[in-house]
Amino acid sequence: METTTTGNESLMDRFPTKYWHKLDDGRIQCDLCPRYCKLHEGQRGLCFVRAAEDGAIVLTTYGRSSGYCIDPIEKKPLNHFLPGTPILSFGTAGCNLACKYCQNWDISKSREMDTLADRAMPETIARAAKVLGCRSIAYTYNDPVIFHEYAIDVAQACHEVGVKSVAVTAGYVCPEPRAEFYRYMDAANVDLKAFTEEFYFKLTGGHLEPVLDTIKYIKHETDVWLELTTLLIPGKNDSEEELQKMTQWVVEELGPDVPLHFTAFHPAFKMLDVPPTPVQTLERARTIAMENGVRYAYTGNVCDPAGQSTYCHQCHQILIGRNGYFLTEWNLTPEGNCKDCGTPCAGVFEARPGDWGSRRQPVCLMDFV
Numbered sequence: 001m002e003t004t005t006t007g008n009e010s011l012m013d014r015f016p017t018k019y020w021h022k023l024d025d026g027r028i029q030c031d032l033c034p035r036y037c038k039l040h041e042g043q044r045g046l047c048f049v050r051a052a053e054d055g056a057i058v059l060t061t062y063g064r065s066s067g068y069c070i071d072p073i074e075k076k077p078l079n080h081f082l083p084g085t086p087i088l089s090f091g092t093a094g095c096n097l098a099c100k101y102c103q104n105w106d107i108s109k110s111r112e113m114d115t116l117a118d119r120a121m122p123e124t125i126a127r128a129a130k131v132l133g134c135r136s137i138a139y140t141y142n143d144p145v146i147f148h149e150y151a152i153d154v155a156q157a158c159h160e161v162g163v164k165s166v167a168v169t170a171g172y173v174c175p176e177p178r179a180e181f182y183r184y185m186d187a188a189n190v191d192l193k194a195f196t197e198e199f200y201f202k203l204t205g206g207h208l209e210p211v212l213d214t215i216k217y218i219k220h221e222t223d224v225w226l227e228l229t230t231l232l233i234p235g236k237n238d239s240e241e242e243l244q245k246m247t248q249w250v251v252e253e254l255g256p257d258v259p260l261h262f263t264a265f266h267p268a269f270k271m272l273d274v275p276p277t278p279v280q281t282l283e284r285a286r287t288i289a290m291e292n293g294v295r296y297a298y299t300g301n302v303c304d305p306a307g308q309s310t311y312c313h314q315c316h317q318i319l320i321g322r323n324g325y326f327l328t329e330w331n332l333t334p335e336g337n338c339k340d341c342g343t344p345c346a347g348v349f350e351a352r353p354g355d356w357g358s359r360r361q362p363v364c365l366m367d368f369v
Contacts, residue, residue, distance in 0.1 A: 014053065015062035015149055019177050028052045033096045033145055033173050034210045046205075047146040049094040061092040062150045065118045066141060068128070070361040072325040073354075076138055076168050077261045077300055079310060080347030081187045081225050083320055084327045084354030087166060088134040088363065090118075090125070091141025092150070097170055098205035099193070101233060101271040104141050120365040122150075126157035128368040135354070136186065140168035148177055155184035171214035172206050178214060187225040187348065189261075190215050194230070194237035195246035203236065212249075219254045225348050226254075229261040229300070232277050232285060243288045251293040256313075257346035260289050263300035283307060296346070314343035325358035 019031040027038045030045050037045035039052035049061045073087045095102070120128075129137050137158055144151040144167050155165040164186035171190040173181065182188070192211060193204055200208045218226045228250070232238045250258060262285040264277040282299040286307055289297035299307035303324070310320040317340045321329030331339045334351035338344075 015059040017050065017057045017059055017149055019148075019174070020057035022055070028055070028057055030057050031174055032148060032177050034207065035096060035172075045096075046098065047094045047096040049092065049146055059147065059149055061094070061147055063119055063121055065090045065092055065120060067091075067118055068120075068125075068363040068365055070132060070134060070356075070359070070363060071138070072356050072358055073136065073138075073166075074322065074325045076140065076166060076189050077229060077263070077298070078166065078187060078189055078225075078227055079261075079298060079308075079320070079322075080227065080259055080296065080345070080349075081166070082135050082164075082348060082350060082354065084356055085135040086133060086354065086356040086359075086361075087136045087138050088125070088129040088132065089138040089140050091139065091144075092147045093142060094146055095142050096146050096172055096206075097143070100203050100269060101231075101265065101274070102269045103231070103266070118365055120369075122153040122157035124365055124368050125154050126161050126163060128363060128365050129158060129163045130161045131368065132363065134163060136164040136166050138166040138168055140166075143169050143172070145169060145173045145177075145181070148173075148181060152181060152184050159184070170204075170206075171211040171218075173210070173214060175213075175217075178217060182218060182222045182224050185222075185224050187227075188218055189227045189229055190218070192228045192230050192246070195242050195249070196237070199237050212253075216253055219258065227259040227261065229263060230285075231263050231265050232281055233265045233271070234275055234277055234281070236274070238277070238281050238285070240288070243285050244292070247289040247292040247294055250289075256293045256295045258294075259296040259298065259346075260294055261298045261300050262286055262289075264302050266301070277301075279304060310345065312338040312341060312343055312345065314338065315341040317341070319345050320353070325356075327353055327355075327357075 030037045041052050044051040068090045070086045071089050073085050139151045167185045167188040197208045200206050218224050262282045266276050279302050286297040295313040305323045308322040318329050319331050330353050336349040
């Protein structure tokens with residue numbers, strides 16, 4: 001917990017929240033995520049952006065962002081949700097986990113409000129996405145769980161203009177706010193960081209079970225399209241035993257159609273002494289997943305066209321060829337079936353794929369105010 005400082009923050013940033021309650025000792029407990037931070041007046045939770053002020057929990061970053069950028073949707077990564085289309089991405093600051101290897105640590109671990117250089121209300125973001133031709137918007141870079149109220153308002157504004165919402169999240173959230181949040185999402189990529197409690201506790205400061213609960217909730221109790229990502233870290237979560245258990249759990253609890261992305265670790269933040277993930281490790285994980293019944297398993301953060309392409313699980317024809325973020329083949333019917341054998345491919349597809357490619361286009365929302 002940290003003491004609130006005001007600095008150059010405006011009153012607009014102090015947004016009221018509802019997932020909290022007062023304790024008998026005078027503190028206020030935040031009930032948004034399983035950390036249940038218990039705060040004295042003027043303190044912030046571990047996420048740094050939710051604070052105890054005037055006897056309530058407020059969100060201090062409503063309407064503020066670390067920046068906006070149009071990305072290929074495959075970068076989220078989502079391979080079965082509107083392939084090839086551009087997605088407007090943004091995040092805020094802070095995070096409710098404490099991953100020692102965070103790849104976006106400069107944003108998620110930021111304690112400087114100046115990180116949040118861009119201001120935009122939900123309607124402005126929705127208008128920008130529509131004008132820029134983005135089929136969807138991603139809440140990413142840091143976890144949208146901690147800017148819950150802002151993300152929901154943006155999603156509602158986007159839906160009014162026909163733009164879909166994508167959550168890129170670690171899934172560390174309590175049941176009641178989780179249910180509200182996913183009523184407004186169209187797709188999610190959940191970061192299943194590992195499949196052991198030891199990893200979660202020692203390397204993220206969290207717990208595994210709430211994440212598994214979120215994944216099962218999304219799959220079985222919502223219409224949100226779901227994909228999973230695991231960053232494989234040498235010697236930490238890449239053992240044969242753990243990959244076997246993880247992929248078996250996915251098939252048994254979620255079914256064979258949930259795509260799995262195994263991505264390469266690169267030394268970052270507090271784990272600069274751990275080597276990058278070998279390509280062979282990703283290929284081995286993908287093989288284990290498919291042998292256990294996962295129909296769509298992918299490698300990421302490496303050059304591996306074979307491991308990044310989508311195949312028909314019936315006839316093994318390439319359905320969507322990929323080289324990085326470029327689509328090189330498209331062998332789906334307008335209905336999303338294999339052109340060769342007619343077998344449906346799980347996902348959310350349009351009659352034709354997008355052609356955004358690998359472009360990354362920064363956006364200034366002041367142009368849309």
